[in-house]
Amino acid sequence: MSDVVMHVWRGDSNGGDFEEYTLPAQEGEVVLDVIHRIQATEAPDLACRWNCKAGKCGSCSAEINGKPRLLCMTRMDQLPEGEPVTVTPMRAFPIIRDLVSDVSYNYEMARKVPAFLPPPRPEDGYRMSQIDVERGQEFRKCIECFMCQNVCHVIRDHEENKGKFAGPRLFIRYAELEMHPLDTNDRRDLVRDKAGLGMCNITKCCTEVCPEHIKITDNAIIPLKERVVDADFDPVAWLGRKILRRTKRTPQEASVQPE
C-alpha cells in the first residue's frame, strides 16, 4: 500500500500550525490508528483524547478535513485517496493543546439542568411501557462527543452566547426529562429563559453531525419549542400529555435539586 500524509494541527492557546507526517498506509485503519502511530514514533507528545476506540465514549471528537468526526470511527479508506488528511481540534471550544480542546462549557451547562424527580417508588417497582421509554432512550444514546455543540452556529460564531445557551446536547437532555414517563419537574420556563432555546433557529447542523444519529432537531428541539409555547397558553394541555404526572412544579421549585 502507498503512504498516507497527515496534516495535524499542533499548538496551544498561544497559536500553532500544521505539522506534516508521512506514514505507510495500513489496511483497515481509522484516523485514530494513524494518530497513535504518529505518537508511538515521531511525536510522543502529540495530544489527543480517546478511550473506547469503538464510537462509544465520545472522547475522540475532532475535525477531519474540516468536518467534525470521531477519530476512531473514520476509516482512512473512506477519505479521498492520495490527498493529505487534515486533522484539527473542535473549533468552538478553547484549545488546550494539539487536538485536545477545553470542553468544560458543556459540563457547566449540564450542571444547570434540574435533576430528574420521580414519584415515590411503588412496592413492586415502576412500570413503564417499552414504547414510552423508547422516546427517552433515543436521547440517552448520546455519548457526549459534543460535536453538535461544536457545529452550532449560536456558539461556534458567537463566544458571547455561551453563558445563556445550553446547546443541542443539553436540549436533548431537557427533552429526555420532559418526555420521561416518571418525571414530575417542569423545566419549560427554564429551557426558554436560561437555556436559550429561542436562539436556536433550527438549522439542523447538530443533527447532521451526531454520530449516534439522534434526531436532535426533529425529535427534541422542535417538540420542546412547541411545549414551551403551549406552556404560555395552556398548561392544562401540557399537563394532560405527561403520563403518570402527579404534580406540576413552578420553575423555582424545579430548579431546586431533589435529594
Place this chain on the structure above:
Amino acid sequence: MTTLEHHDYDVIIIGAGGAGMRAAIEAKERGLRVALICKSLLGKAHTVMAEGGVAAAMGNVYEEDNWKVHFRDTMRGGKMLNHWRMAQLHAQESPDRVQELEKWGALFDRTKDGKILQRDFGGHRYARLAHVGDRTGLELIRTLQQKAVSLDIDVFMECKVVRLLTGDDGSVTGAVAYWRPTGEFVTFAAKAVVLATGGVGKSWKFTSNSWEGTGDGHAVALWAGAELIDMECVQFHPTGMVWPLSVRGILVTEGVRGDGGVLKNSEGERFMFNYIADMFKAETADSEAEADRWYDDHTAGRRPPELLPRDEVARSINSEVKAGRGSPHGGVFLDIASRRSAEVIRRRLPSMYHQFMELAGVDITQEAMEVGPTCHYIMGGVRVEPDNGATSVPGLFAAGEVSGGMHGSNRLGGNSLSDLLVFGRRAGMGAADFAEGRAGDVPKLEESLIRHYIDEALEPFTRDEGENPYDLQHDLQEMMQTNVGIIRTGPELDEALEKLEVLKERVNNISVKGGRAYNPGWNLATDLPAMLTVSTCVALGARERKESRGGQTREDFPKADPELGKINFVSRQPAGGGFNEEIKISPEPLPEMPDELKALLEEAPK
C-alpha cells in the same frame, strides 16, 4: 518549587467509573466533603463501554430466579475461588441497586408488563441481565453521572493520581496527582480514600481495555502496603474482534450469544458441543435441537454450550484455532445473521451492528463475524472486607474491578456492573464511616515525601537521551501476550519474570520530549511503573498457582487442584514500596463458607 495546589476533603474517590461514582454518591449523601478524581473526562471511564447488561436476580422474566440461584451461578462460574460473603452480598443487593438507578432516571428496556427486561448471558441460569440494547454501560454511567452532578460533588477530571500518601501509623492520608491538561501537580489530604480505578488490560497486546486500564489503583495500593489477591486470574473474553488488525481486541458483547448467536469453525460446525466440561454437563444441551428450543423457553431444553462461562468458551476457541479450524484472520465465526431477522439484530444489538459496519465493513445481519479471545477483565485485585470495602491499610477502601475476591477465578458477564453498584455503595459507606470516626481535621501530609513522588514522576524529563515510552509499552504488551496469555506454562512464566526485570531497568532510562501540558508520552511514562508492578503480580501468581482454574490456565497443570481451590495467592510489599522493589507472594486459606450457603451450591440444577 512554587507552592502546590492543595485540597482538603473528608473522602476522596479515585476513579469515576460505576464503582467510583456510586461510592461518591453514598459518601456525599452523608453530608461529607467529597472529591471524585479521574484520568479522563467525566463519563468516559470503562464502564461506559459495557454492553450487555447488569446482572440482578429480579425475576422479571423468570419468576424462579432469586438471589440464591445467582449466588450459586456466581460461585460456580468463579470455580469456587470467590469470597463467599462478597458473592452473597452481591446476589442479595443487586436488584435494589438496579432499581435505584431507575429512581435516578435510567431507562432500561421493558417487559410486556412494563417491568425491567432481562436477557440471557453465559453462566446465568435464568435471563438475568437488565439492559438497554447493547449500551447498558452508557446508561449506567450517565445515570450515576447525572446523580453525582445533582449532588454537586467536586470533580477533578483529567487528573492522574501517581501515589497514595500514608502516615506514620500506616493509615492513608491523601494522594499526589497531576492535572493532565497543564502537567501541574496537586495534592489531596483526606480522612479516607476509595480506590475505584478499574482494570489492567492495557498490558496485553489484544485487549478490550482503553489506555486507562493500566492498573494504577492496584499498584498504588500495593505500594502503600495493601494486599493484592489472585492476580493471576485474568479474564480473556471469548469474543473480541480479530480483523482489521487495528481493531483487534475490541469487544463483541456476549449478548450476541445470549440473543441466539452461535460459534462455528471453518467447517461450519457448532464446535462448542465438543467442549462441555463435566462440571456443566448436567445443565448444558447436548444437541443443537435442544439448545435451540431453550432460547424460547428455558424449561424446554438445557442451555446452549455457547453460553458456558467465558473461560470455557475462550479456551475452546483457542483450541479450534490451534487445530487449524479457525477463520481466515485467526478467529472463529460468530453467526447471528442466519439465526435472527435483520430487524431483531438491529434492535437488540444496535451498537454491534454499527461497530462491525463502520470498522470492519461487515454487515452482521448478513454475514458471520470473526471473533477471538481478548484480554478483558481482572478478577484478582485489592483484598477488601466484603461489607465495607476496607483494605489492610487503615482509611483505604476499594471497589469495582480494582478489588479482588468477588468473582473468584472467573467473572460471569453482567456481574461486573452489579458489582460496581453493590460494592461502590458499600465502599462509600465504609469510607464515610471511617472519615466520621477519624479524630481531628484532615491528616497532615509529609512534605518531603510529596516532593520525592513529584521528582519521581518528572524524572523522564531530566534525560536527554533515553527510550521512547511507547517502545517500552509495546515490548511489555508483546511479552505479556506471548508469555502470560490465555494458556500458560512454567518455563514461559519464569521467562516472563526475567523479562519484567529487564523492562523495569529500562523504565529507569525513559526520556520524554516536549512540555508537561497534555503530553501523552509523559503520561504513559507515569503509567508504566504501575503496568510493570501489576504484570509482575500476574506472572508471579500464575507461576505459583500450579493448576488450571477459571482465568488461570496452565498447560503443564491442566486440571483444577482441589487443595489450591481453597487458597488465595496474596502479593505484598512493605509500605512505601515501588515498582523497583521486590513483591512477595504467599498462599493463604480462603475464608470458610457457612454451611447454609454450602447447601445452596450442592442443590441440583433444575
